[in-house]
Amino acid sequence: MRPFCVPALLATALCSIALCSPAQLWAQEAPSPDAPPVSTAPDTSNLDQQPPTTTLKVNVNLVSLFFTARDKRGALIPNLTQNECQVFEDKQLQKVKNFSPETDLPLTLGIMLDTSGSQQNVLQMEQQTGDSFVKRILRDKDQAFLISFDVQVSLLQDFTSNPRLIAKAMDQAEINTAGGNGSAGIPGIGQGPMPTQGAPKGTLLYDAVYQVSNDKLRSETGRKALIILTDGEDEGSREKLADAVEAAQKANAIIYVLLIADRGFYSGGGMINLGGFTGDSAMRKMAEDTGGRMIDVGNNGKKMEAAFAQIEEELRTQYLASYTPTNTRLDGSYRKVDVFCKHNNENLKIQARKGYYAIAPDDSGQ
Missing domain, CATH: 3.40.50.410 (von Willebrand factor, type A domain)
Known part of the structure; x- marks a missing residue:
């Protein structure tokens, strides 16, 4: 057996980015035909006086739940709609933003x-x-x-x-x-x-x-x-x-x-x-x-x-429900999640993960 290892794809990607010039990394608007010529050389005359550049990161804390639904006989339900399901986080009702069957999602x-x-x-x-x-x-x-x-x-x-x-x-x-x-x-x-x-x-x-x-x-x-x-x-x-x-x-x-x-x-x-x-x-x-x-x-x-x-x-008979939690704190705490669905006046048995950890999307891989 060969050792369990992962190719260093991330390192390669970072090296590729580091070798690119600023002009390659940023798209430029085409100048107006009537505008005077503009030098493209960077202005370094007051480089020392410029404040350090900061990067704005916007985290959208979107929770995605994959789940299946069965009736009382154990048969999978393939045609649920968003109006038939509710999602609760720590017993608080959440507003579902996206809801779809995911039979062909990779x-x-x-x-x-x-x-x-x-x-x-x-x-x-x-x-x-x-x-x-x-x-x-x-x-x-x-x-x-x-x-x-x-x-x-x-x-x-x-x-x-x-x-x-x-x-x-x-x-x-x-x-x-x-x-x-x-x-x-x-x-x-x-x-x-x-x-x-x-x-x-x-x-x-x-x-x-x-x-x-x-x-x-x-x-x-x-x-x-x-x-x-x-x-x-x-x-x-x-x-x-x-x-x-x-x-x-x-x-x-x-x-x-x-x-x-x-x-x-x-x-x-x-x-x-x-x-x-x-x-x-x-x-x-x-x-x-x-x-x-x-x-x-x-x-x-x-x-x-x-x-x-x-x-x-x-x-091949899963649903995806996504929502932005009412509790917006990304403090790493565990949040309990419950999904309830009703179809043809029958409460369904839902198979979904029981919760998630509220960590920043950049760190979660979710």
Whole structure:
């Protein structure tokens, strides 16, 4: 596996801007035909007396919520209107500025594959089903990347619109236990190995979500989703569950978890006895707090195929509601958000992220 890193595109862009002259960076109005000739040479006679130049930055704190709506039978509702929905922030009604179905908005999709020892018996099933899903859902204007996590976090395939590249990388993924000890270090994003405490590492699930949210998704715009194929068990992460959830919320990323657990592994019938399976509650919280879902498929291939089909349908039946909060302070605080919709006199079940952090748009990547 190759280390998890991100190309320094931002540095390249900044260098390109720095090499441009002021005349290249600013558009000039064409002079009037009757006007006298005007010198284009800069006036430097009183440069020392000029006050320092300042840049005016205007932040528009626009909150965007992607959500799906279902009726009491669980069927997705594809034809909602703005008048049928309300958005509340900290229990205060907000004025929705934009409301639209987003079936074709470009999608940034991250797929995270658990390659720790507990997935030994289900990895092949994940690869086969995941290949088919990626080939169905990824369109020319979409982009996806593939991450594996075990005793380290690795980028198997960077951003691409080619589903065959994702499928190829997924097929090449392998179980990695590092002999049960990951003390060799966790690859950081663009910064080499991260220091460890010398303790054994098992499955760096929370670290992986935290890193991917901050370093792969936060700077992206539009619809963003993470699909995590895992048993939900974390062992050895430096970040906590709350840190991973917060990072995903700040990146405005929806998390779907396919809970894939070979339960015999945890009950003593597998390689080791871990005292039972406990990953479902943490994964449910991670998914629901970001507007996604956890789907328990066990080690059943048919259930996994059905779960991928459900995710595909939801990602193609989303709505986008945007509003400027009545609370205009960008103080970094967490704001609770609720969406309520009613269709044909029926209250709908809404699947949306539960809140956001009020940080400046330049810093949020939202």
